[in-house]
Amino acid sequence: MGIHKKSTFEIWQRWAGVLYRQLQRIGAVYQEHGQTKKLETLHPLSEKINLFIAPLARVPELAKRGYAVQGAIENVQLLSLHELYRLFSQALVRLPHYSADMQTLLQSPCVGNCRGRQAIDIFKGPHRSDNEGIADGLSESRGSLPWQLQKLIDEADAGGEANFLAGLGTHPKEAGEGNQSGEGQAGDAASNAQRHTPPIPRRKLSASGVQ
16 A cells, blocks of 8 residues: 555545435435435435444444444454445445436436536535536446446455455554543454455345345
């Protein structure tokens, strides 16, 4: 890892934040238009992604949910990467449907001249930021958020565990050590690690809902 090269964890964290914010925007549109059922199906995915953003600050909550968070900081980071892999895969299945709904509810195309700020932020990204708009929701749409998420998943599939480990190993402290927000060590890493951090599958995951 070069001195200026970000770790895989940092990169995935950045895109988890982008995806979470876009899901929040989509949820706001559903709420404004009384789409309660669709909002209820979006909410679990959104909240699960948020759980694994800055996971070191969520150690107590992760422990309560049965995740193995005892041990080195790198173990919690690796857990987050495995979980985000699954959640990004699920999001990629749903994003085309979300895009279609947004086009209908906002009465706006997803390309070209979008109608209004909400549509621009969702389809093209806030301030037309690179790779943050959902466009048509398809991963084939180069330069969109789905394209970026698929790129990360493809890199993980090709690189295996080594891809997730790239750039980790720079924090020797135990997770929760010296933490001022009360994050403690909980759970049994030896008994839970295999259940919560399985090897990266060679094939893409199919989404059947947030588990």
